[in-house]
Amino acid sequence: MDRVPCIAGNWKMNKNITEALQLVEEMLPRLSELSGVERVVCPPFIALPAVAERLKDEDVFVGSQNVHWKEAGAFTGEISPTMLQDLCTFAIIGHSERRAYFGETDETVNLRVRAALDHGLRPIVCVGETLEQREAGQTIDVVSTQVSQGFADISKEDFRRVIVAYEPIWAIGTGKAATPEDANETIVASIRPVLTSMFGEDIAQATRIQYGGSVKSGNAAEFFQQPDIDGALVGGASLRADDFIAIVKAARG
Numbered sequence: 001m002d003r004v005p006c007i008a009g010n011w012k013m014n015k016n017i018t019e020a021l022q023l024v025e026e027m028l029p030r031l032s033e034l035s036g037v038e039r040v041v042c043p044p045f046i047a048l049p050a051v052a053e054r055l056k057d058e059d060v061f062v063g064s065q066n067v068h069w070k071e072a073g074a075f076t077g078e079i080s081p082t083m084l085q086d087l088c089t090f091a092i093i094g095h096s097e098r099r100a101y102f103g104e105t106d107e108t109v110n111l112r113v114r115a116a117l118d119h120g121l122r123p124i125v126c127v128g129e130t131l132e133q134r135e136a137g138q139t140i141d142v143v144s145t146q147v148s149q150g151f152a153d154i155s156k157e158d159f160r161r162v163i164v165a166y167e168p169i170w171a172i173g174t175g176k177a178a179t180p181e182d183a184n185e186t187i188v189a190s191i192r193p194v195l196t197s198m199f200g201e202d203i204a205q206a207t208r209i210q211y212g213g214s215v216k217s218g219n220a221a222e223f224f225q226q227p228d229i230d231g232a233l234v235g236g237a238s239l240r241a242d243d244f245i246a247i248v249k250a251a252r253g
């Protein structure tokens, strides 16, 4: 199955507007020219309009780091899908930092995914186990449940626009990546089979599944050699132009 790899840079709470534009400038035009891989940058909300404007004629997509499920209303601090739909192509949803620090659950992830899809956004949905869960042998259960609940009540047609990011939580920002074989095995054991039962074999096989967690220019290629890993969601290394470009290049094979 030919799946176009996708490399998304999650800048997290880093870079003000000026710094975000500087980083974009540093990556262009090299980033624009690396066809064959979908490239996405996800700056903080405040920098989205400036970055989207700068990238509008470039072959690089913009994504948000979250999206609320309501179009408007009394939800202090949230950003709605209607506010994002003209700025972004992608929206990261259910990142483990949102789940761990901001009370995000599989139910709210599901609401956000459905709202994003209803507004034409392409969700990048994060799933993954903690170290405790891994050591207790619960990885398959935990990840399968995140997938089945996170993608409940979504039509096959809409699901085609979803990317899944498998991010073992213990590997995020720790410098301690999962082994590529382990990551591939978890995807094969707990993500594709659940997608098959929900959306059918064809869609499950066509779905892009990224790996995330301490991906660097030095280890990226090993992940992309795995048959079920279709790119990466990159945190720390996406803040450095040369590293991010090297990771995109590694995904071209």
Ligand code: PGA
Pocket: 010, 167, 171, 172, 173, 174, 175, 212, 213, 214, 215, 233, 234, 235, 236, 237
């Ligand atoms: P990291 O973050 O690459 O800094 O480990 C990955 C992520 O949180 O998506």
